[in-house]
Amino acid sequence: MNLENLTILQARNLLDNKQITVRTLVDHYRRVISEKNHEINAYIEIFTNTDAEIDRAQKMIDKGEQKTLTGIPYALKDNILYKDHQVTSASKILEGYVASYDSHVIECLKEEGAIPIGRTNMDEFAMGSSTEYSAYGPTKNPLDASCVPGGSSGGPAAAVAMDSCVFALASDTAGSIRQPASFCGIVGLCPTYGAVSRSGLISLGSSLDCIGPLTKTTEDAQIIYNIINAYDYMDSTSVPLEKRNMQSRAFHKPKKIGIPREFVNDPGISSDMKASFDRAVSIFIDAGYEIVDIEIPHIALSLPVYYIILPAEASSNLARFDGVRYGIREKGEDLLETYIKTRGEGFGKEVRRRIILGTYVLSAGYRDSYYGQATRLRSLIREEFINAFKKVDVIITPTTSGGAFRFGEKSDPVAMYISDLFTVPANIAGIPAISVSFGKTKDGMPLGMQIIASHFNEDALFVLGKVLEDNK
């Protein structure tokens, strides 16, 4: 039986037609992991205690009571809580911490009977764009081990790209799902902020974090989105379903595609990417879409706005890691020194850097000129997107300025931050965006195209994503 590159529906058919059992499928992926993980380092832990879930899924199938994801194995990013299992955000400070409850997304997938196969590597607390900042060592790109897989969801993206699971769940705060999807040649979706509950996600930037899927196809991303997209009272920013309908225009087939021309003509963009982007545009024209140049005047300020808001929120969110309630404790002379030692030694370098930056932009005398100004600009950028979506149905840009870069290539923090240039505006405005693999660099590494829609119009992303996939 050929189990290579299974999509959700292909695996569903094999399971439903009794050509394979759930256990065969899980064992197959465990074998792939044991062959490849020592080189790639995508997984931090393989779950071996899922017998009950496997049996339950098989029973559902045998009784004909299966749902879409029953028996489908998936990987988890190490910042999503799965009850009674360790979760560390790839940080030393949470070493040995065991989740006390299930995240809402895990509850949704348990209901379906999907099988969690392992937890995967990431940049510590999701701060990074290359998975080089993990306490568990870097993850390598399965397509070329000398390149990074992207980040912060490098582990889940590599897990899907090395075909060790059917899909993965991850989080996206500035591009953490879409950029690694692009570098690893797969699909990544960042849903509308408030569409998927953040309950049980270890917080980075609470006003920016979104949970979404990494998948092999756009159709799979759509399937997962439809399952995890639900109102949850445990997340105060979860938007009630009736409010979403009022807000999102009744779905119609998208016709007009906007290009923020000045933004996508960024001088940093590689010639490979430029050529691929132009080819994607001509595919849309051939498929009958109208291309419109649009202006989102302050879009390029999304990244500096992000690097004020995110460190500010992260420095507050990470204040809870003090060596008293969970994780490790490095004992000092007194309590203050214990805090300072625990946090100095428990957090990695990038996390320390961003907490200190956040402390600076929130400190007396600077708060309004940095944080206040950034939040006002954020509202302005959001308004500019809403106005743009009065003229066009979707907006397209490259996902990144080029293919996966090499380890150590971006040692300067600002150079690393700029790799989120194209993905961060969607998080700033709270709108959904997908990255679909399209085109290659001259070295044969994959590139990704990003499609952005208005709030709660994910369906438009899936329509256009499939157009690109069909014309690869």
Place this chain on the structure above:
Amino acid sequence: MITRQDVDNLCVLARIGISDAERDELTSDLEKILEYVEQVKSVTMPAEGDMNISKHISQDENILTKNVTRDDTDAYPFKKYTDVIMNALPDKSDGYARVQRVLGVGE
């Protein structure tokens, strides 16, 4: 302009210990990052009014304004999570988290 003294002060505020070598590196990193984010100051924005924060990013109303009790306040049976939370403590004693003495330090 960020000085090494500023970085020291921020580290105390953030309760983060760093080495001398890292302090120098951090001083120059922060300098670079702040120079990059300074761009936000180039736009003149009204300090008050519509643009002034607190809007839900994907929703036009603030859902936190209603001051009504949620109906799930007794959702958890008494002590349901006590053991699992206690188990996560790095140091504990008789059902309490144990920390070093706070009062009377430095007397």
